[in-house]
Amino acid sequence: MKNSPSTTERIEMHRKMVLVRRLEERLGELHKAGKTRGPIHRCDGQEAVGVGATAMLATSDYVTSTHRGHAHYVGKGLGVHGIAAEILGRETGYCGGRAGHMLIGEKASGVIGGNAIVGASIPAATGMALSIQVRGGSDVAMCFFGDGAAQTGICHESMNIAALWKLPVVFVLEHNQYGLTVHHSVQSPVADLSIRGAGYAIPSEIVDGNDAVAVYRAVATAVERARRGEGPSLVEAKTYRMQGFSTSDMGGYQGEEDLAAWAARDPIKVSFASLVDAVGQERLEQVEQEAVAEVDAAIEAALEAPLPTFAVFEKTAPYAESF
Amino acid sequence: MTDITVVGAGGEYMESVVVVEWHKKPGDMVAAGELVVTVETAKAATEIEAPASGVLAEVRAEVGQEIEVGGVLGVIADPAAMAARPAEDKPAAKPSETAAVAETSPVATRSASNGRVLASPLARRIAAQKSIDLSALTASSASGRIKLRDVEAYEARSEKAPAAQPPLAARPTDRSSGDSLHLTRRGAANGNTLVLLHGFGADSLSWQPLVAALGDSASIVLVDLPGHGRSAKPNGRPSIHGFAGNVAEALHGQGLDDVHLVGHSLGGGVALALAESGAIAIRSLTLLAPAGLGPEIDGAFVQGYARATRADSLRPWLLRLFADASIVTPGFVSTTLKARSSAALRDAQDELADAIFPDGTQATEFREVLKRLAVPLKIIWGEQDRIIPKRHAMHTGAAAALHFLPGAGHMPHVEDPVTVARLILQNVKAAL
């Protein structure tokens, strides 16, 4: 069983984390400049979870995401231009500007997809796992969800059904400490939500969510287990939301000490430190510069891309004459 | 459990009967011998009494349903046994037993006080296409709304009317030479003649919705009875037979001695008296909630209506006339009041009421007359008539066809003119 990433894979994870970080920073700027619409939910500081957990997946595996999904998108293989163009409401976005940043979906890449109903990603992946089981494939479905979503009824229902039927699903609990503005300690009596796995006979593990390699190892074990038909696993990745709930968040409820402590353990810093001896500073910095340039170019192209034109969607019309 | 059957209830010569009316609802207590259901056997109504005391547990044959002689109409159960039965075993309640909660979209207001003509979208569209001015039309519907049929009727009249002659609807009144009865001609210029006799306290204008519904299907003669509308007060003590003589005389004066008669309420009694007298050849007789078929009548109504001088005192009596209270708009009340503004008219009608309906009782009885008549006969009654009980339609002989109109009170020709017109024309056709 292979559950440790190769150096090449680790460099790729590092690159993708930098892509995501640069994307989030540029989106923050564009939002301030009034060039985006609606709120944007940044995942700065959480990149290791989305990137590390998807690094071992194949294109035919499925990922369901949340309203804070940029790292999941990039990790599962979506291109930065398609993401940025979608967020900027352009025709060249993955969904032609119809979806926006919370709801990006790209079936060909197995990202189906972003979901802004908190908790909805959990039964979504469970249903895909059911489909895989009925069809008899060896693909897996993975859902990302947060500590807030873990308090929904569908989370419990899904885990029960997945374990009962041994569905090939991996539950990745991206524990970033906050449900909107409310701290986890005010939402649940237990600090480690993964202990709930025992209630459904689901193997569970807690990992450092700011260490992409740790996330990779735990998730890879869960993925292999699912592929073997042994059912679901739960990985609780402890991390921290550095940029507030969204760009419309006024802030003020996250402690400065907490922010400083987590900033010191920034996942990109952790990754850099663990790779620098094996790969060399120069190479890593080059990887980072290229990633930054890729994001900047993608965003420039997206800003230049045409805006979509409206067309009535006939398939949802209420009268048979339209069909 | 005791079955209510039609055996021994006058049905022995028949193969089947039709249920006319249930006098009890499921769940009602009944005593042995009490009237529970009326059935019609070849046009003769038969009242069926409860074969045992108990609770009417089940209605097996709905109103209008045909059932073979010997068939079970309903079931009477022991009340204690009913209470003990589990819900699953209970028969499903039939639609007619349940409270009427079906609502319909409210009809538009009948008062066109703002001058706007009420018309259906279809009527508006067709009228616009044919350049017909809607304000020239009369609504035949109780809703007061001009419908397609009104536009079509108007158009048909316009086409038929010779250019030199004013439209029939607007033709000046012909005064009768008889006992000063006032006659109005409407409808077609020729063809079968329908003579319409109005009820107590009304006048020939009360036929307006029916006249519109009849359109050009017949030549119509509207009679104002003595002491009503524009006809003078009768000489001497008024009586139904006297009125019949006045009408015969007036019709003779117009050369009308071969007619189809339609009478409403008091006018129905007059029609029966006229038929009895043989003074006029009557081709068919259609009676709307007629007087003269039983002693009961709402005496309080007769007096109260005849004497009312203010909207406040008239309105409650008008409400009693109709099943649909929304007909009695303030405009309707004031128009009626205006037509009754003459004190002489009110006094004459009060006197008339005292003579014809002494002590709130119908003094004249024509049931046997009716049974002897050999012309096509129809009796039409509003299901919700509160002035003369609809059960007077029973025991009227084998030949009369009975029609009970749901959603209508004592004025079926106002509340459902289309159905009434259709039934009258059926009767006319049956005579040909």
Place this chain on the structure above:
Amino acid sequence: MAKLRYAEALNQALREEMQRDPSVFLFGEDIARYGGVFKVTRGLMDEFGEGRVRDTPISEQTLAAMAVTAAMTGTRPILEIMYADFMPLVLDALINQASIYEYLWNDVSMPFVLRTQGGGGAGAGAQHSKSLDSLVAHIPGLKVVAPVTPADAKGLLKTAIRDSQPVIFLEHKLLYNLRDDVPDDPDFTVEIGKARTVCEGADISIFATSRMVLESHKAAELLAADGISAEVIDLRSLRPLDLSAIKTSIAKTHHAVVVNEGWRFCGYAAELSATIMDHAFDDLDGPVARVTLPDMPVPYSEPLEMAVLPNAAKIADAARATLR
């Protein structure tokens, strides 16, 4: 052609489609070992195995969400929700999930069927007797059908299973024992979006759904006794709606009664009424009459429940009123 009960016709449709397409599978509460509380899925687990006919935990909200994504990823799930009254539990899956993805995302289809049954008349009380048609017919991206005859039950279910969009399949608890001719032909289907003329008439059109079609047919007989010729149209497909059938009928009769067993205010009948106004206003010679459940809970005791349910007499009264 065989005489089948409505429940048997549904069972036959499920069996035929499962034989035809291995990606079709069933899940829901009590449907596998017990065969469904209304016996629609009887015998199917024995024939197709526990993998394709699954008993589930009581987790409607998740089951519906799973149907959505299982359908997006290569299977054709058929989910049974035991009572339409439980539909509020699955609304997130329908409103926030199923209804959006075909529009938002490229190359996505969602061929799932959600079967449920509603309606009153069986003494099942306020939480097991509702018709919530408007709740689902309201949602763009869903199809909603409500067959009333056994043949339509079979034909529409087969079409629904083969459809690439989500189909909410509304049954009625008082229809399961209805017995009538059902074609044996495994290729027999009924097109979604086509209404059925139950009886032709000239004076008034009655547009009805589900069991109310039967009551409307009886109402037409009551009206015939009064000399009123009523045309009864079984809409069958609540969404997409057969607008041309509605327009054609009103162009003939100029009067309409709409009948639905759901609540009145903001109900399915309200939509029909508004649709008629939108598309047939100038053909109307009278107001559109609505016959519905009153705006209150469905009571338990028989006389109370019967008082609220629409029936033939109420429909006939409404027709007479609008013709007046």
